Amino acid sequence: MKKTSHWRKPIGLFGVMVSTVVSLNAPSTALTSLPTDNTTESPSTIQLAQGLVGQCRAAKQRIFVYTERSATSQTVRTIGLDEEVTLADSGSAGWIAISSPATGYVQARDLKPCKGGNQPDSGSGAGVCRKVTVAQGLTIRQSASPSAALVGGVLSGNTVKLTNPKQSQKDSQGRTWIQITAPKAGWISSGFPDGNLGPEFSCP
The missing domain is CATH 2.30.30.40 (SH3 Domains)
Structure with missing residues (x-):
């Protein structure tokens, strides 16, 4: 008669338990990065x-x-x-x-x-652009204030188009704000009073 080992089932059960413990202790993958305010447009x-x-x-x-x-x-x-x-x-x-x-x-x-055509009264032409030079990029806000509603953002190296005529404001902290029309309409900070943007040039 073939003898059955009394250790076979306990050993098998022990293997399942070890496998379960290893699975429970294995590190899980999680998202560690959160989206920032500085979104950009293609x-x-x-x-x-x-x-x-x-x-x-x-x-x-x-x-x-x-x-x-x-x-x-x-x-x-x-x-x-x-x-x-x-x-x-x-x-x-x-x-x-x-x-x-x-x-x-x-x-x-x-x-x-408009009765006079599609060009705004403030003038025509390609418009004036500037390039974002600050490493972290710039946020676009609804008005000239760091607490204003967030509209979007522009990454470093990307171009913004200024309003025509150009509009700028200085807040109570000495920060200069410039109004733009693209990539989204709103206001961006050019710095204290400058430094976040490159020189002006004709938009392509």
Whole structure:
């Protein structure tokens, strides 16, 4: 008669227990990096946005300028009938950004072509650009304040397009803010008072 070892089952059970303990103690993979405020736009996205950036539109009626692409967001100001605005992006979800007479968003359906063509009253041409030189990049904010709502960001080496005419402000800490229209409409800090941006040049 074939004898069965009494140790076979306990040994097998011990192996399962060891395997389970090893599995439980094995290090797990986790995401250690978090997204930063300094998001950037790809060149193709910037090109698309610049197709309308700087063009002139007029209000079909009295409309509101909002801080976000939503009618429930805070209003910046009103635009009167036939008052002209300067576009700051290519539009999204029925909304389009403007850089003047105020920075914000309006509903695209409320705009019509300007009587004098698509160029803004402030002038025509390629516009003025500057390159971001600070290593960590720059955040784009809704207004000229470090506590203002975050719009986006620009990585070091990328280009921003200034408003026409150029707009700048200095805050209480001595930081200079410059208004831009691309890659997104908003304000960026040029430094104390400068140092974050390279020299001005004609946009391509």
